[in-house]
Amino acid sequence: MLLTALCLTLLVFFLTNLAPNLEKLAKTQGNFRMADEEVTTYLANHGYAQPFLAKYGQWLGVLPGYVIKGHDGQTRAKCAPENRAIETAPRFCGILQGNWGQSSVIKKDVGTVIADKLALTGKLMFWVLVLMVPSALLIGVLAGMREGSRTDRTLSTISITTSATPEYVSGVLFIAVFASSAVGLKWFKGTATSAMDNATFENFFLPVLTIAAYGMGYIARMTRASMAEVMTSQYIRTARLKGVSFGNIVVKHALRNALIAPFTVIMLQFPWLLNGVVIVETLFNYKGFGWAMVLAASNNDIELLLGISVVSVIVVLLTQLISDIGYVYLNPRISVT
């Protein structure tokens, strides 16, 4: 896991530190009409011209941060922000020392930016899960209860449809139907910017619904398959022959075993949801984690981008771990070995 995170950040570091990207960074930070020599001096002054691995080591915190006397006579150090004296600055300041660096777009410490944005996205994700998981399980169980029935066919078609609709299509359709006066419903708001401080049903439901709909279909299909399999097993037949009512069979006998497979699927959906979050936050102008990622990537904000990729990789790997552990916990037949 650590190795994966290291490799991925190295990759992001490599791609963002390619010469044309640095040139773009220098031009957006300085001014757009910089000549080539000015770009070179800018990059040298700000420590971008060092060898690639040295820069990576400094970001990580295993090499001492640079102290460069620039061509303009001013001395700059990685570990000393502009308002701090260089002499008092620590020698190492990488991610291992808890220093995430400085965002060049938002002009703030990357750590605080990410914490803010994660809190906003966490709120979004929480409501997505609240909406998505129960409804997906309900659809799956209802469909898998009687395989091949009309309910099954209808619900299966619905879940295929929602899982085939990418967020940017369903989002646009939802806005058009529920938020514009051309259709006339105007139940919800088309943007979620105001939901960042004050989330209400009116301004927050559409983004939540858009993300939830895409993930819902897949979980519902998994639940259906697992439910259908359980319903054909021996102990269900025994219960039926004993004379247990159908409702009791489904709720008391089948449900628990049928929910093992969907659990892992729900956990593994997280990386997908992360993708959806980026699209939906852009679509609804909700300034969370995904929005920050788009901002950082389009401005080649190296440190913010690295911070974001570290966090998202940790999220992905953590959910894989939880799904493995949870699987063992739910299914006693599988041992940890």
Added chain:
Amino acid sequence: MTDLLGWGGIIGQMMVQFAPTLIALIATFALSITYKRRLGLYGKLFDSTIGMIGLALVLFWVYTAFFAGVLDLIATHDPLDQSASMKKKLPGTPYSKLIGKADPEAGAYYILGGDNLGRDVFSRVIAGSIKVILIAPFATIFAFMVGVTLGLPAGYYGGKFDTVLSFIANLVMAFPVILLFYLLVTPEIVHTGIPVYMAAILFIFPVIFLTILWQSRYDTQPAKRNIYVGITLVIGLWLYLGIAWDADPLGLIRFPPNLLVVFVAVVFVNAPTVFRIVRGLVLDIKTRDYVAAAQTRGEGPWYIMLWEILPNARGPLLVDFCLRIGYTTILLGTLGFFGLGLESESADWGKMIIDGRKLLSANILHIAIPPALALLSLVLGLNFLADGLREESLRD
């Protein structure tokens, strides 16, 4: 000056424009249903309603792209032609031009209205379909070639080779797709030439795959083998030089560089998943008796992988192939949505959707909705088709 068309008129006009597609579609269905008993798995598709709906939706866009791209039918206007007097006009507005002369061959109406630059939405949706139908299946085929060529030995041999490849595959899959796109598909990256190197690595796999395929099959018949391998190498390497390196010795094959980046990025994202699926299937199938029989017979490992294991894994792979084309379509839309990897004017469904989204709050719906519905129907069709195929292949 003609009047605004009503909704009936709009639908009528669209039917007229789509006539070639609809005729081809009906002809295909009539022929297929008549001869469905002789057509194998394809024929069985016509036994399931959902499979038929899926096939109809997919074929609709395939025929539309074909007629529009090859025969220049269906679309009424040039997708890039702007007309200042048609900006944000409602569906069914008669075509007029403020400056310059109107193209005499162009249609009389903007059937689905004009977009924010006064271009015909209907023609742009059609132009977008050509792009999707061209890229999505080919990118998926390439991803499958890469995934299969690497997944077969990884599953069959296991060991260090498998560990390393699985690690790399997991690495790519742990990466948020959109972040990857943002890092790979930018004009700056194109300057560094990285996409070309990636293309050089990824696109050699189909050639390797086919060469090994023939070599392992006709190893004992050198005459036949030489012909097949020779043809594959000549055509394959020629295409390879043209597409990946833009160095076709005859100068016939070229690939626009920004399209190449999109293509490479999409293949790169899909290949690890295919690798995982193939590897899992091989792990399952290699314990079967017919594999043991082939091993006892003294067949080479590649023969067993390509001619014993692969054909027996075709069911799940075919289903995944359909789903993956749909997923690739979604990815292409995502790229367009973030405005990555295309010229600013070109017709692309994802880009049209995000452009139209900005006008939704101004109550102009007809710019964003048509491309959204087009993309939705194609992906939905592919999913239904996959579902139908799964149902029918389970029945054998």
